[in-house]
Amino acid sequence: MALIIENPARIVTPRPGDQRGAGLGGLDVFTGMSVLCRDGLIERIGALDELLAEAPGAKRYDASGQTLIPGLVDSHSHPVFAGDRADEFAMRTAGAGYEEIAESGGGIARTVAATQQASKDELKELARKRLDRAMAHGVTTLEAKTGYGLTPESELKMLEVIRELDAEHPIDLVPTFLGAHAVPKGVTKNDYLAAMRELLPEAARTARFCDVFCEQGYFTPAESASLLEAARDCGMLPKMHADQFHSIGCTEAAVDLGAVSVDHLEAMRPEDAVKLAGTDVVGLALPGVSLFLDIPYAPVRQLIDAGCAVAVATDFNPGSNMTMNLPLMMSLLCMKTGVSTDEALIMATRGGAHALRMSDRGRIAEGLRADMAVLDADKYEELVYFYGERHVSAVIKGGTVHELR
Secondary structure, X not given: OEEEEEOEOEEEEEOOOOOOHHHOOOEEEEOOOEEEEEOOEEEEEEOHHHHHHHOOOOEEEEOXXXXXXXXXXXXXXXXXXXXXXXXXXXXXXXXXXXXXXXXOOOXXXXXXXXXXXXXXXXXXXXXXXXXXXXXXXXXXXXXXXXXXXXXXHHHHHHHHHHHHHHHHOOOEEEEEEEEEOOOOOOOOHHXXXXXXXXXXXXXXXXOOEEEEEEOOOOEOHHHHHHHHHHHHXXXXXXXEEEOOOOOOOHHHHHHHHOOOEEEEOOOOOHHHHHHHHOOOOEXXXXXXXXXXHOOOOOOHHHHHHHOOOEEEOOOEEOOOEOOOOHHHHHHHHHHHOOOOHHHHHHHXXXXXXXXXXOOOOOOOOOOOEOOEEEXXXXXXXXXXXXXXXXXXXXXXXXXXXXXXX
């Protein structure tokens, strides 16, 4: 089936090539052009009359006066969980800290209890509504982590939810096994890590990545690296939550391991940015967490200037960033970390795709996935400038139009 997206005011896409450092802000902007999609792929960008001649029976979508960008890629997200922690947010606004709330029985442990009690169908419906919110902001690919099960049965239940929703929802879900998110009460860390290690072959049947919360009071760099090495032996690629609250050597361990990405980096040491620059490990910024928890922002400008590969994601989760609005994360990057609007768009498209090792998306180019977002604006900067709002009128997913307004 063919589709022609006709007459957008602009088509804006990251340029090809290894975009990092000074080249990160490179965008191509096309005017007076339309896009022909066929069989889920972008076939050609060209003049409308030429595309109509090539595909006379194609469906047509009128994007006049609007801007076409690649579908956004949210490369760090926790969309599957049950329970509500709005009262903890109220506690935080009254002065309680993230770690203080966790020590009093809140935090991850509270969401784990609710998630364990929820049925698979309940988790699925909750997550489906969250995915609808993400798509309304232009997201077409989203990484989905486990980590709120913390038992073999519940972790596998979460993976099952992710697998089924990937087949049913327009958004492509990329499953990540995060069994080492925390240690459940009543279990020693060594026993829990042993149980998660035993679960790796089963988890690898669904999950593409394995992640660990490497942080003081959770899992050490050595523990994280050991589990991630075992996960890689089972076929999963390693990722790591690193340097969120304390710099304890997690980024260095992830670089030595050859991880796909290091996510958070709010407490990153300058020397680790230099070491990261010599690798293909993506430094993944999560600025919504900094806003939500009132902690420092990751040194994104330093990472870019050092020549690191970078991306931005929501880290949507119930405890530290309760939003699916990836464009808002782009706005925060620009306002709080010295990133340009061009750089922010690249980090949320091509950068996110690279953080998931999915080279078939993240740009509008011939042969790539026909995943795009139509902005109700004649310039893409409106997405970042008019922040916190919905600007997406339609999502093109695999060459199929999903109108949102």
